[in-house]
Amino acid sequence: MEIAVVGAGASGIFAALAAAQTGNRVTLFDHNAEIGKKLLVTGSSRCNISNAIVSAESYVCADERWMRAFFQAYPPARLRSLLDALGIPIYSTADGWYYPLSNSAHSVVEILRADLLARGVALALSTQVVDLRREEGGFALRFPSGEPARERFFDKVVLAAGGKAYPSLGSLGELFPVLARLGHSVVPLVPALGPLVVALGKFQDLRGLRFDVGAAVYAGKQCLGASYGNVIFTARGLNGPGVMNLSHLAARRSQEKLNLVLDFCFAFESELSDENAKLAASKNPLVFLNRFFPPKASRFFLEYAGIGVGQENEPLTSDELQKLLAALRSVTLPILGIRSFDESQLSAGGVPVTEVSPDTCESTLIPGLYLVGETLDVVGPCGGYNLHFAFTSGTLAGLDLARLAAGL
Secondary structure (H helix, E strand, O other): OEEEEOOOOHHHHHHHHHHHHOOOOEEEOOOOOOOOOHHHHHHHOOOOOOOOOOOOOEEEOOOHHHHHHHHEHHHHEHHHHHHHHHOOOEEOOOOOEEEOOOOOOOHHHHHHHHHHOOOOOOOEOOOOOOOOEEOOOOEEEEEOOOOOEEEEEEEEEEEEEHHOHHHHOOOOOOOOHHHHHHHOOOOOEEEOOOOOOEEEHHHHOOOOOEEEEEEEEEOOOOOEEEEEEEEEEEEEEEOOOHHOOHHHHHHHHOOOEEEEEEOOOOHHHHHHHHHHHHHHHOOHHHHHHOOOOOOHHHHHHHHOOOOOOOOOOOOOOOOHHHHHHHHHHOOOEEEEEEEEEHOOOOOEEOOOOOOOHOOOEEOOOOEEEEEOOHHHHOOOOOOOOHHHHHHHHHHHHHHHHHHHHOOO
């Protein structure tokens, strides 16, 4: 079969590798001059490939049952075995984030490029696909008028063109209108895994500091989602995984009044049991708070709770302790907005997963068309989850094409 894979990012590369195993003639298209441009910047160029606790429950999509079926079709351990077979051994950090042993995204891309060429995949780089049309028995891909051949016919197509995050790397989402014209639903694309713009108020005093916190986004009394992770106070709001994991929620409901609620005690609950807290508080407030926070933050939190710096050398009363802990467990900051696609690692939106098969990623509306990676409306947290989904979805599509070629 003649197979076109549109997009040479993480999902497209793995789709091409899997599809080419049984003699399919695979062409991998990308308008960049090199493959894996976005892959090169992942994990601060270390390539955060996956996560030790990745599971269906880690993701937000249109149907939890679909995601469970997806993980049953290609379990995480199978991806780790595939990476090892490709010559990309990985290791886990203490927090479960997987990286290649080389700690180099460039090494990963070079290994994948060599594998693509070894399997006979044709690399059509610096080549932009501008349209896709159904034809009898397959699809016609259309290119700009300056291309030598303005159209080419393929039996099957894998669309791995990505979303809109990192537009400087060529990710612009140009083919979503084509999918809509072909009959697919397209959820509007918004930035995800990016910083939050919040009204810091007096919390501007914490700029430059980072904390491990529990975080949640609220619309009135409704909790839209919660996360735990590192949060950095900046001049423009909040950054870090703790809020980046929630940014898509704010982006999808940008016209509503939303609040971010932070729990600074979340990471220390065992140390803040009644008995331990009373023992610590019997010394003095600053000594107590300095067990968990830098001195600058400790002094700020005392003033924020209304205890005051003047009492810093006096033991906390039981009421003061409860007042302090209650204040730290529920800091509410109004969300003013989210940052742009340029500053976001992912885009949320695209085709709902309910319109593709969970075990092949083939469109249920357009047979022979496969949708993978960021083409689908799937959002995972920071820590390798989204690359894991890209690799797995691309592989499932490629394996199905390999099975078809083998007559299985």
